[in-house]
Structure formats: structure tokens, C-alpha cells
Amino acid sequence: KAGVTQTPRYLIKTRGQQVTLSCSPISGHRSVSWYQQTPGQGLQFLFEYFSETQRNKGNFPGRFSGRQFSNSRSEMNVSTLELGDSALYLCASSLGTGIQPQHFGDGTRLSIL
Amino acid sequence: GQQVMQIPQYQHVQEGEDFTTYCNSSTTLSNIQWYKQRPGGHPVFLIQLVKSGEVKKQKRLTFQFGEAKKNSSLHITATQTTDVGTYFCARARNNAGNMLTFGGGTRLMVKP
Numbered sequence: 772k773a774g775v776t777q778t779p780r781y782l783i784k785t786r787g788q789q790v791t792l793s794c795s796p797i798s799g800h801r802s803v804s805w806y807q808q809t810p811g812q813g814l815q816f817l818f819e820y821f822s823e824t825q826r827n828k829g830n831f832p833g834r835f836s837g838r839q840f841s842n843s844r845s846e847m848n849v850s851t852l853e854l855g856d857s858a859l860y861l862c863a864s865s866l867g868t869g870i871q872p873q874h875f876g877d878g879t880r881l882s883i884l
Numbered sequence: 885g886q887q888v889m890q891i892p893q894y895q896h897v898q899e900g901e902d903f904t905t906y907c908n909s910s911t912t913l914s915n916i917q918w919y920k921q922r923p924g925g926h927p928v929f930l931i932q933l934v935k936s937g938e939v940k941k942q943k944r945l946t947f948q949f950g951e952a953k954k955n956s957s958l959h960i961t962a963t964q965t966t967d968v969g970t971y972f973c974a975r976a977r978n979n980a981g982n983m984l985t986f987g988g989g990t991r992l993m994v995k996p
Contacts, residue, residue: 802982814927814972814986827983861926863982870915870976872929873984 772797775864775876783882789850792879796843796864802826803845804873805837808859817860820845821867849881857883888913888975890987898995903960905990907973915976916949916956917984922969930958963994 776795784790796803804827805817816829820839837847843864849856861878865871889908897903907916915934919927931940933949933956940947946959960967970991974984 804982804984806984806986813988814974814984816983816985819981819983821981827977827981829983863927865982867982870932871982872917872932873919873927873982874929875926877926 775862775874777860777862777876777879779879780877781880781882783884784852785884786852786854788852789848790852790881792847792849792860792862792881794845794847794862794864794876796845796862797874800864800866800874801843802865802867802871803839803843804863804865805845805847806861806863806875807831808861808878809857814861817847852883854883857881888916888973888985888987890973890990892990893988894991894993896993896995897963899965900962903963903967903992905958905971905973905992907956907958907987909954909975912953913949913956913975914953917974917976918947918956918958919972919974919986920969921972921989925969927972960992963992965994965996968992968994 778793802821804819819827823839834850839845859878863873863875917932918930921927937951938949944961948957970989972989973987977983
């Protein structure tokens with residue numbers, strides 16, 4: 772069974788630009804969550820999607836948004852990039868029913884210049 | 885708030901020594917999950933604890949959930965170089981969904 776796939780693996784952007792990250796969950800998983808990982812703040816929850824609906828949302832500004840498609844694939848968008856958005860963005864999938872183990876992808880390393 | 889505090893932040897051990905990381909919460913936890921992240925890698929699920937006083941073992945790893953469900957620990961017996969990485973505890977919200985709040989992690993370094 773293929774794991775969680777995130778693309779691209781690395782991305783370099785400049786301030787003010789926007790970016791879209793993609794995540795393909797494990798087959799059969801309906802929940803997709805996004806996390807931001809930085810040395811200073813650690814692992815922070817961004818949002819979770821289940822059946823194309825945002826089910827949970829973390830404490831991030833509205834510049835961070837996401838969506839989920841009918842095949843459970845998810846995208847995350849960050850607009851008006853700031854230097855502080857440099858981070859590893861991790862996607863995690865799970866079956867979605869009840870509290871489940873999260874299966875993480877390798878992440879997208881976003882660097883803002 | 886809903887924070888989980890994890891100590892220590894770093895731990896250096898000699899190969900063969902034991903290692904323990906602790907996770908504490910000011911509020912009762914409905915569950916606790918543990919993850920391991922190798923350097924340059926992604927978090928990998930290790931275990932989930934849900935019952936008061938629960939103890940689970942995976943080979944040299946022992947996971948405990950406190951009687952009051954406000955703390956948890958991960959103990960590794962006789963560490964090996966393959967144990968190197970950062971160990972995170974995480975709580976999941978006790979409602980629909982999979983929103984995890986992670987502790988700050990304990991970075992384990994093992995000297996061969």
C-alpha cells in the first residue's frame with residue numbers, strides 16, 4: 772500500500788507570492804490533516820479535511836487555506852507569503868472515524884526568501 | 885489551554901543506557917499518542933493510550949498512561965543507535981476529528 776505522498780518536496784518562494792501544496796492520502800483514508808513544523812514552534816495543526824469538508828481548524832491566519840477533493844486528495848494554499856512561513860509542511864492521513872493514528876508524508880520544505 | 889508539555893527537550897545517552905521522556909498536561913487527557921521522527925524524516929506513529937494506568941510494550945519501548953490521565957511516559961531500555969530521533973507525544977481532541985496537539989518533543993542522541 773502506497774504511503775502518503777506530498778508534492779513538491781522542496782519549494783522556494785519570495786515574500787508576497789502564493790503557494791499550493793498537494794497531498795495524496797493512503798488509499799481508503801478519508802481524513803487529511805496539515806501540520807506546520809518549525810524549530811521554534813514545533814508541530815502545529817493547521818486544519819483537517821474529511822469528506823471534502825473542513826472538520827477542524829488550527830490557530831493560523833486566513834492566508835492559510837485548504838481543500839479536499841472527492842478522491843480525498845488535498846491541497847493547501849498559502850497566500851501573501853511571509854518570511855515566517857518558512858517551514859516543513861506535513862500532511863497526515865487517517866481512516867477518519869474516531870481518533871486514529873496519523874500517517875504522515877515526507878513533507879514539503881518551503882523556504883521564503 | 886490544551887498544551888502538552890514534554891521533558892526533557894534533549895537527552896544524550898551512551899548506547900546501552902536507558903532513556904525516558906515525559907509528557908504532562910494540566911487537564912485530563914482522553915488519549916495520548918506517541919510518534920518518532922528520525923532526523924530528516926517525518927513523524928511515525930508508535931502507539932496510542934486511552935485507559936487510565938495503561939501500560940503497553942513494544943520490544944524495548946514501554947509506554948505508560950498515568951492513573952489521572954494527565955501524564956504519560958515513554959521508556960526505552962538499553963538504547964541503540966537506531967533509537968536516535970525526536971519523540972513526540974500528542975493529544976487528540978475528544979470529539980469528531982483528528983486534530984493533534986503535539987508536545988515539544990524530546991530529541992534523543994545516542995553515543996555508540
